[in-house]
Amino acid sequence: MRYRKGSQRPDVQKATRSVDMKYEELNNIVFDNIRDFNPVHTFECGQVFRWRPEEEKGEIYAGVAGCNAARIKFSDGKLTIEASGGDQEFWYDYFDLTTDYGAIKDELVRNEPKIEKACEYGYGIRILRQDLFETIISFIISQNNNIPRIRKNIESLCETYGEEIGDIEGKTVYAFPTPEALADADEEELSELKLGYRGPYIIETAKKYLEAGCPTCREELLSMHGVGPKVANCIMLFGLSDVAAFPIDTWVRQIMTDMYGFADKDVKGMQRFAEEKFGSYAGYAQQYLFYYYRDRSL
DNA sequence: CGGCAGGCGGTTA
DNA sequence: TAACCGCCTGCC
Numbered sequence: 638m639r640y641r642k643g644s645q646r647p648d649v650q651k652a653t654r655s656v657d658m659k660y661e662e663l664n665n666i667v668f669d670n671i672r673d674f675n676p677v678h679t680f681e682c683g684q685v686f687r688w689r690p691e692e693e694k695g696e697i698y699a700g701v702a703g704c705n706a707a708r709i710k711f712s713d714g715k716l717t718i719e720a721s722g723g724d725q726e727f728w729y730d731y732f733d734l735t736t737d738y739g740a741i742k743d744e745l746v747r748n749e750p751k752i753e754k755a756c757e758y759g760y761g762i763r764i765l766r767q768d769l770f771e772t773i774i775s776f777i778i779s780q781n782n783n784i785p786r787i788r789k790n791i792e793s794l795c796e797t798y799g800e801e802i803g804d805i806e807g808k809t810v811y812a813f814p815t816p817e818a819l820a821d822a823d824e825e826e827l828s829e830l831k832l833g834y835r836g837p838y839i840i841e842t843a844k845k846y847l848e849a850g851c852p853t854c855r856e857e858l859l860s861m862h863g864v865g866p867k868v869a870n871c872i873m874l875f876g877l878s879d880v881a882a883f884p885i886d887t888w889v890r891q892i893m894t895d896m897y898g899f900a901d902k903d904v905k906g907m908q909r910f911a912e913e914k915f916g917s918y919a920g921y922a923q924q925y926l927f928y929y930y931r932d933r934s935l
Numbered sequence: 936c937g938g939c940a941g942g943c944g945g946t947t948a
Numbered sequence: 949t950a951a952c953c954g955c956c957t958g959c960c
Binding site for chain 3: 937938939940942943944945946947948
Binding site: 889 | 940
């Protein structure tokens with residue numbers, strides 16, 4: 638794997654270390670003694686679209702986070718990251734390694750015992766702290782869409798408008814496009830990428846992102862074209878790390894009707910239930926429930 | 936062929 | 949403010 642040096646995300650949060658960390662050489666980062674992490678569960682639980690397994694067992698994944706490409710390996714509590722860019726702070730933050738997921742699962746089960754199976758099933762899910770703009774555009778694309786096509790659409794977007802950041806086994810890797818690049822795109826170009834009616838949403842949203850600055854709350858997100866209640870909750874959860882957000886899509890709606898007897902239309906009731914039962918951990922609950930239920934239904 | 940996929944915007948009553 | 953409807957595209 639060859640990489641060009643990528644730029645780093647500027648605003649990295651400081652975090653308290655609970656795992657061992659070694660900096661072996663440039664762009665080769667190791668975190669040891671990690672609990673509650675599983676690459677398959679984390680990358681396949683529907684929160685992110687740009688990571689692919691390199692082998693059947695799912696120990697190794699390759700993908701891109703914002704403008705940083707990487708191949709990660711995880712076994713026996715040791716996470717090794719071979720990256721084009723992003724320092725140890727960036728990746729520590731990205732994988733949310735400061736958060737104690739064991740304690741979160743205990744708390745969720747204590748308040749709502751019926752969620753235990755879902756927590757056990759998706760035991761290694763971590764909610765990635767993703768780039769805000771990438772999250773906004775990705776989840777605009779996700780509306781009324783299916784996962785294979787979402788992934789495909791996002792990759793074409795990156796190939797067309799993203800900066801080249803390296804190549805992996807002969808295949809070029811592209812960063813997620815900047816707001817500037819997408820604001821400058823035109824509708825015809827986008828329609829060639831088969832984005833459908835979401836194309837204009839993307840251009841308009843990129844322009845607004847540049848003019849009005851980063852959205853910081855639900856209201857600002859909802860003011861963007863193509864962002865409704867469900868997509869806004871996804872952006873809050875995955876892009877703003879607001880782990881109290883509880884996105885209700887068709888799967889979660891199914892869960893709520895099956896598990897808790899809600900009427901199919903009663904999204905408000907479901908939202909209130911999540912708030913009362915799961916509180917500030919509702920986002921984690923949503924991920925466990927969604928992943929468990931979707932895998933059982935496939 | 937209609938139905939549907941991790942919804943949304945616009946229009947009605 | 950709730951209930952409909954149409955929507956790009958691709959796959960069944």
